[in-house]
Amino acid sequence: MQTMMGIDLGGTKIEIALVDASQGVIYKDRVPTPQHAYNAILDAICALVDKTVSQQKIERPTSIGIGIPGCLDPATQLVRGSNTVVMNGKPLQHDLQQRLGCQIHLQNDANCLAVSEAVDGAAKGCSIVFAVIIGTGCGGGIAIDGKAWTGKNAIAGEWGHNPLPWPSAEEIQVAPCWCGQVGCQETWISGTAFALDHARHTGEKIKAEQIIDMMRAGDLAAQQSFDRYINRLARALASVMNVLDPDAIVLGGGMSNVDEIYQALPNALIRYTFTKPLATPVLKAMHGDSSGVRGAAWLTQ
Ligand SMILES: [Zn+2]
CATH class of the missing domain: 3.30.420.40 (ATPase, nucleotide binding domain)
Incomplete structure (x- = not known):
């Protein structure tokens, strides 16, 4: 299993991490969330991915997981229910796939917490x-x-x-x-x-x-x-x-x-x-x- 890349897009910060299945988090970085501009959020995510790839001297991953407050509307694939309200109605998954050239797995942030803790955390x-x-x-x-x-x-x-x-x-x-x-x-x-x-x-x-x-x-x-x-x-x-x-x-x-x-x-x-x-x-x-x-x-x- 290769190193996995994850992004947590929160209301106050955007965090990126490289996770190894056995060693856990092996690299982490974060920047403040530009809460009032959707394009600035896209820019910040892409910059974090580029910086991680270059600093860690790894190939750009073929897939990246991202947790967000809210979810994608299954019918339209647009974000809804996010308390970072500039993301609502935006095709975040599509836009990130276009800009990063890889597959984006997007999920609600609390679901990400549940997965992390169920896989090898407090609720293992x-x-x-x-x-x-x-x-x-x-x-x-x-x-x-x-x-x-x-x-x-x-x-x-x-x-x-x-x-x-x-x-x-x-x-x-x-x-x-x-x-x-x-x-x-x-x-x-x-x-x-x-x-x-x-x-x-x-x-x-x-x-x-x-x-x-x-x-x-x-x-x-x-x-x-x-x-x-x-x-x-x-x-x-x-x-x-x-x-x-x-x-x-x-x-x-x-x-x-x-x-x-x-x-x-x-x-x-x-x-x-x-x-x-x-x-x-x-x-x-x-x-x-x-x-x-x-x-x-x-x-x-
Ligand atoms: Zn409410």
Whole structure:
């Protein structure tokens, strides 16, 4: 098996990696995402591929995997559902194939996370894996036997835009999500949403990491914000358990680095699942920030 090339096209950065099946990531580079211009995104991806090929003195690969927020519309092959909104309606796969002269395997970024963690990560050996990205936004992805499960309409796993279940009166009265719906889970359980919720309750406009630091230092308001977050995450994941009942749930993205989540979530989750107890582990992505780009590389196999 030759070295695989993967690209993780995120809302804030574009990352490229060369992945060896046995050694893992052997080369990695990243640039900021030019969020407001589609052509600049294409230029940045092509420049990263050229730089990697030249620096590593390798031949240009015949296929490259790429993970994106959103998916390709199966009927039109145009991007839809991306929170980097300039990509929506654009033939990203076609344009990259034209410009790079190779086959492009494109998949939702949370599906890439699910594949990476199912192949040789935290959920290695698990047949059905539900992976969650809780960072700037919130997405879900499904891997079955190590392969991304896309679904007939390419929306399998797009659970971030389900409404938050069992909403309180406060939770019903929120600003609309960027997708046009109201009450999406993304507006409650992303890292961004965690910080916004804390600001609504306390007037403190601080980052998610700072809230966690304050909680660890014994701050009551920060602890209450975290408790609300856990309860919401539990409700959101209970709906997944009741439909898919996966062998493992894997968390990725910035919030997945908060170790207290893994202590608090199991007890919160069984309050909302149809049956209990649960045998399903909730695991931290083993490959951390690299999981998305690793999963993208595995798409080429
Ligand atoms: Zn939404």
